[in-house]
Amino acid sequence: xxxxxxxxxxxxxxxxxxxxxxxxxxxxxxxxxxxxxxxxxxxxxxxxxxxxxxxxxxxxxxxxxxxxxxxxxxxxxxxxxxxxxxxxxxxxxxxxxxxxxxxxxxxxxxxxxxxxxxxxxxxxxxxxxxxxxxxxxxxxxxxxxxxxxxxxxxxxxxxxxxxxxxxxxxxxxxxxxxxxxxxxxxxxxxxxxxxxxxxxxxxxxxxxxxxxxxxxxxxxxxxxxxxxxxxxxxxxxxxxxxxxxxxxxxxxxxxxxxxxxxxxxxxxxxxxxxxxxxxxxxxxxxxxxxxxxxxxxxxxxxxxxxxxxxxxxxxxxxxxxxxxxxxxxxxxxxxxxxxxxxxxxxxxxxxxxxxxxxxxxxxxxxxxxxxxxxxxxxxxxxxxxxxxxxxxxxxxxxxxxxxxxxxxxxxxxxxxxxxxxxxxxxxxxxxxxxxxxxxxxxxxxxxxxxxxxxxxxxxxxxxx
Amino acid sequence: xxxxxxxxxxxxxxxxxxxxxxxxxxxxxxxxxxxxxxxxxxxxxxxxxxxxxxxxxxxxxxxxxxxxxxxxxxxxxxxxxxxxxxxxxxxxxxxxxxxxxxxxxxxxxxxxxxxxxxxxxxxxxxxxxxxxxxxxxxxxxxxxxxxxxxxxxxxxxxxxxxxxxxxxxxxxxxxxxxxxxxxxxxxxxxxxxxxxxxxxxxxxxxxxxxxxxxxxxxxxxxxxxxxxxx
Numbered sequence: 166x167x168x169x170x171x172x173x174x175x176x177x178x179x180x181x182x183x184x185x186x187x188x189x190x191x192x193x194x195x196x197x198x199x200x201x202x203x204x205x206x207x208x209x210x211x212x213x214x215x216x217x218x219x220x221x222x223x224x225x226x227x228x229x230x231x232x233x234x235x236x237x238x239x240x241x242x243x244x245x246x247x248x249x250x251x252x253x254x255x256x257x258x259x260x261x262x263x264x265x266x267x268x269x270x271x272x273x274x275x276x277x278x279x280x281x282x283x284x285x286x287x288x289x290x291x292x293x294x295x296x297x298x299x300x301x302x303x304x305x306x307x308x309x310x311x312x313x314x315x316x317x318x319x320x321x322x323x324x325x326x327x328x329x330x331x332x333x334x335x336x337x338x339x340x341x342x343x344x345x346x347x348x349x350x351x352x353x354x355x356x357x358x359x360x361x362x363x364x365x366x367x368x369x370x371x372x373x374x375x376x377x378x379x380x381x382x383x384x385x386x387x388x389x390x391x392x393x394x395x396x397x398x399x400x401x402x403x404x405x406x407x408x409x410x411x412x413x414x415x416x417x418x419x420x421x422x423x424x425x426x427x428x429x430x431x432x433x434x435x436x437x438x439x440x441x442x443x444x445x446x447x448x449x450x451x452x453x454x455x456x457x458x459x460x461x462x463x464x465x466x467x468x469x470x471x472x473x474x475x476x477x478x479x480x481x482x483x484x485x486x487x488x489x490x491x492x493x494x495x496x497x498x499x500x501x502x503x504x505x506x507x508x509x510x511x512x513x514x515x516x517x518x519x520x521x522x523x524x525x526x527x528x529x530x531x532x533x534x535x536x537x538x539x540x541x542x543x544x545x546x547x548x549x550x551x552x553x554x555x556x557x558x559x560x561x562x563x564x565x566x567x568x569x570x571x572x573x574x575x576x577x578x579x580x581x582x583x584x585x586x587x588x589x590x591x592x593x594x595x596x597x598x599x600x601x602x603x604x605x606x607x608x609x610x611x612x613x614x615x616x617x618x619x620x621x622x623x624x625x626x627x628x629x
Numbered sequence: 630x631x632x633x634x635x636x637x638x639x640x641x642x643x644x645x646x647x648x649x650x651x652x653x654x655x656x657x658x659x660x661x662x663x664x665x666x667x668x669x670x671x672x673x674x675x676x677x678x679x680x681x682x683x684x685x686x687x688x689x690x691x692x693x694x695x696x697x698x699x700x701x702x703x704x705x706x707x708x709x710x711x712x713x714x715x716x717x718x719x720x721x722x723x724x725x726x727x728x729x730x731x732x733x734x735x736x737x738x739x740x741x742x743x744x745x746x747x748x749x750x751x752x753x754x755x756x757x758x759x760x761x762x763x764x765x766x767x768x769x770x771x772x773x774x775x776x777x778x779x780x781x782x783x784x785x786x787x788x789x790x791x792x793x794x795x796x797x798x799x800x801x802x803x804x805x806x807x808x809x810x811x812x813x814x815x816x817x818x819x820x821x822x823x824x825x826x827x828x829x830x831x832x833x834x835x836x837x838x839x840x841x842x843x844x845x846x847x848x849x850x851x852x853x854x855x856x857x858x859x
Contacts, residue, residue, distance in 0.1 A: 422711035423640050426733035430646030433736045437653055464733050482847065483820055483838035514820075514838060 179371035180364075187363055188300070189256045195298040196255035199264045202295065203244040203251075206271050210236040213278050232278060239274060243267050265304040268292045269311040273319075277326045286341065293348050300363070302356035305349045312345055313338075407578055411474030418467035425463055432456045461498070469589045472524060473578065479518035479600045486512060486549040486558065489519065493526035494547070502534045502543040512549060515556050515622075521597040528590040529560040529616050535583065536564030536614060554622040556603075561615040572607050594618075631655040632747045633674075637667040637681035637693065638709070643732075647680075650736035656743065664688025664696075671700055677747045680707040680730070680739070683718065691721045698725065703769075705746040709734070723846060725767040728853040741859045745813065749789035752852060755779045755803065756794030756819075763792070766845055768852065776803055783810045790815040790855045792848075815855025819843060 214236035247267040250260040272289045279285040289312055296304050316338045319327040328337055436453045490506045497504075530545060537543030540563075548559045567575065567582075574580040576595040581588030591605075594616075598605045603620025634656045638644040641662065648658040659676070661667035664687055667679070679697060683690035694706045705727035710718060718729055727746050730739055754763055755773045763770055771788065773779035776798065782788050791807060791814060793800050800818050807814055817837040837851040 419711050422732045423643055426709075426711075427640065427642035427646050429733050430643065430650055430736045434646060434649045434653060437650075460733065480847075483840055485838065516840070 175375055176368070176371050179375060180368040183367035183370055184364055187367055188360075191298075191300060191363075192256040192261070196251035196260060196264070198295070198298065199268070200248050200251040203248045203264075203267065203271075206275070207236075207240040207244045210240040210271075210275060210278055213275065235274070236278060240271075243270050243274065261299055261301055261304050262307055265296050265308040266311055268296060269308045269315070272312065273315045273327075281326055281328050281330070283328075289345065290348055293345070293352055297352040297356055300356045300359045302353040305352055305356075309345055309349055313342055316341055408474070411470065414470040415474035418470045421463070421467055425460060425467070429457070429460050432460065458498070466587055468524075469587050469593060472593045473589045473596075476596070476600075477518075477521065479521060479597075481516045481518055481601075483514045484517040484519045484522060485514050489517075489523055490526055490530075490547045490549070493523050493530055496527055497530045497534055502537055502540075502545055504530065504534070504545045504547070506547050508547075508549045513551060515551075515620075517601065518597075521600070525594045525597050525618065526558075526560070528594045529618075532590065532616075533560050533562035533564070533614070536562045540564070556620050556622070558618040559615050561613060563613040566609040566612060567607060567614050568609075572609060575607055576605065631657050632677040632744065633657040633659065634743055635659050635661060635667060635670055635676045635679045635681075637661045637664065637679065637685075637690065639663055639682065639685045643682075647736055647739070651740055651743070654737070654740040656740070664690070664693040667693055668696055668700065671697060675701065676704055678705050678707070678727075678743050680709060680743060683708050683710040683712070683715075689717070691717050691726075694721055694726055695724070705750055707742065707746060719846060719850065722849045722853050723766075726853070728856040730857070738859070741813075742857060745789050745856065745859055749787055749811075751782075751787045751789060753779060753782050753788040753791045755791060756797030763848070766849060768849070776806065779803065780806060780810065783807050783814065788814070790817065790852050792817045792819065792852075794819045796821055813859045815852075815858055817848070817851050817855055 211233065214232040244267070247260070247264045250257070250263050254260050269289070269292060272286075272292050275288050276282070276285045293305060293308060296308055316327055320333065320335075320338050324330065324333050432453055436450075436457075439449060439453070487506055487508045490508070494504050494506070526547070530547065533545040534543075537545065542563065545560065545562045548557075548561070550557050571582050576591050577588075578592035579588040580592075595605050598618050598620060601620045603618060605616060605618045608615040608617055631654075634651055636644055636648045636651065636658055637660075638647070639662050644660055644662065648660050651658045659670050659674070661670050664681075664685060667681065668688075670676075671679070679694075681690040681693050688696075690708050690710075694708070697704060697706055706725075707727050707730055708718060708721060709730045709732055711732040712718075718726075722729065727750070728742065730742065751769050751771050752763070753771050753773055755776070755778075771782055773782055779791065783791070788811075793803055793816065795818060804816055804818075807816075815837075817839060820838055820840050837855055839847055839851055
């Protein structure tokens with residue numbers, strides 16, 4: 166099992182990527198060093214030619230100018246290509262090889278310009294070490310070949326140029342070659358070790374990266390889960406509280422229905438007897454009307470509480486919306502508000518829980534009527550339509566609308582803006598619509614308030 | 630002489646006020662404050678209709694209904710309840726309770742419902758398709774083969790609810806015609822799958838629509854609702 170949790174391929178890929186990145190970065194860095202070195206060597210060669218050549222291997226003969234020209238032109242030739250390549254293609258193999266060859270030729274030139282001084286030969290070792298900065302051991306091969314070829318050729322044809330003396334021992338080049346090979350061996354080992362280490366560290370880095378990626382993902386998932394848990398716990402606590410309050414309210418409501426019915430019966434009886442006896446006291450008649458109205462209000466509150474406390478499963482059956490709306494409107498005391506039903510006569514019949522949807526319509530129409538209460542031009546419109554397998558039912562009023570703050574909370578239980586109200590009406594509506602697999606929203610954008618109920622064709626919904 | 634009604638409720642306040650209203654409405658009212666008392670009254674004299682509370686100490690309204698059905702078969706029984714649809718009530722409807730009156734109620738409306746229960750207890754089935762389904766239920770049913778027969782039955786004055794099979798009758802026209810004879814008539818339309826569009830504008834006039842095959846429970850509840858809609 167790899168650290169990245171069963172993704173060895175991913176680690177390999179990432180490690181290879183990082184390795185290439187690191188190696189190319191090193192190529193670029195080393196190429197930059199060589200660009201500077203090439204330029205520096207050129208300047209240095211000119212300086213050496215000017216300062217040392219006259220006193221070098223040609224003694225006091227007039228050769229000063231020739232060496233300076235060599236330094237300037239040969240040096241320029243040697244430096245210009247590698248400088249160009251290191252600047253334009255710092256990571257290419259061609260650049261490295263050209264640099265290797267040019268650097269070793271520079272050694273040859275400097276040795277030549279310094280009159281074959283044995284100390285100048287250290288430039289060869291330094292150059293090889295510099296080339297090893299590339300950590301590409303193969304570069305040491307052309308470099309070594311150049312050094313060897315140069316030494317051999319010059320020992321044969323121009324020994325004072327390389328050893329500073331006219332007749333060196335024949336094995337001098339072997340002695341030089343031995344030290345070069347010795348250094349090569351050391352440098353090749355160093356290159357290989359460096360590459361190996363780079364491979365190890367990039368792999369480790371890839372593993373760490375992927376591990377921390379997966380750790381981050383895990384911690385994100387954990388945080389998300391915690392958030393959800395907290396939210397659902399809050400909802401649960403809230404639901405439990407509401408359920409407890411609801412149960413209590415519901416049982417109280419049940420108990421109240423009997424006395425309420427008795428009072429209502431009594432009030433109806435007294436009203437009738439008064440009408441029969443033609444009793445002229447207008448206050449009594451008026452107060453009986455008030456009793457009836459308030460009793461209706463009480464009955465409505467109890468119904469709301471019971472509806473809220475009990476999550477009834479829906480019993481869907483065909484339910485014509487126009488008749489349902491008419492039924493609901495008949496149950497809403499409308500005073501002088503005009504309530505219209507605006508539905509196409511060929512509107513199909515949806516399958517709904519009639520009782521629950523009647524409650525939805527009653528609550529929405531009631532709210533709308535209350536919103537326009539007291540207006541001369543108060544108007545409430547109930548519309549329905551069907552589009553692409555979706556039903557839409559809207560209840561609009563031309564009242565003052567709902568402000569943004571209230572709009573955020575209107576569907577929450579116990580939230581109310583009315584002086585009189587349980588704050589359960591829209592929560593009941595919303596729950597009933599949800600049980601039909603639908604949703605309700607409030608649109609207050611075009612003046613007044615429009616409640617939009619939408620639900621899908623198959624109103625099966627959740628069994629809740 | 631008005632119909633004789635037995636009002637059964639253990640709550641004195643509700644019982645006496647309802648009784649007073651019904652008397653004012655022209656009923657001859659006898660009160661009973663328990664199921665046992667109600668049975669005693671029913672064995673002493675005949676009643677046209679019984680209205681009883683469901684939750685009472687001792688014998689419940691549903692049990693009372695079962696005993697009355699043996700004692701006085703054919704007398705319609707209405708149940709009052711402060712509770713919305715309850716299992717026992719659904720079962721009672723299945724067994725033949727006439728309808729359920731939710732509390733609190735409008736006593737004048739209860740008067741109308743009681744009167745219709747006595748005067749128009751029958752369910753008229755129009756179209757042969759629905760007959761088999763209805764035969765199994767304990768309902769006072771009359772079958773009409775066609776529109777003319779249906780009109781005659783409704784005119785006869787004993788029908789409270791009509792069940793119309795969309796497959797065999799032109800429901801919109803028939804509803805219009807029968808409603809003219811009795812504005813309080815309840816309608817239940819049986820619809821085949823996807824035949825809802827046949828309803829047309831009549832669908833606007835609040836008939837109960839049931840999609841076939843109709844579960845018996847749904848049918849008895851729809852009939853009870855249709856009876857209550859007066």
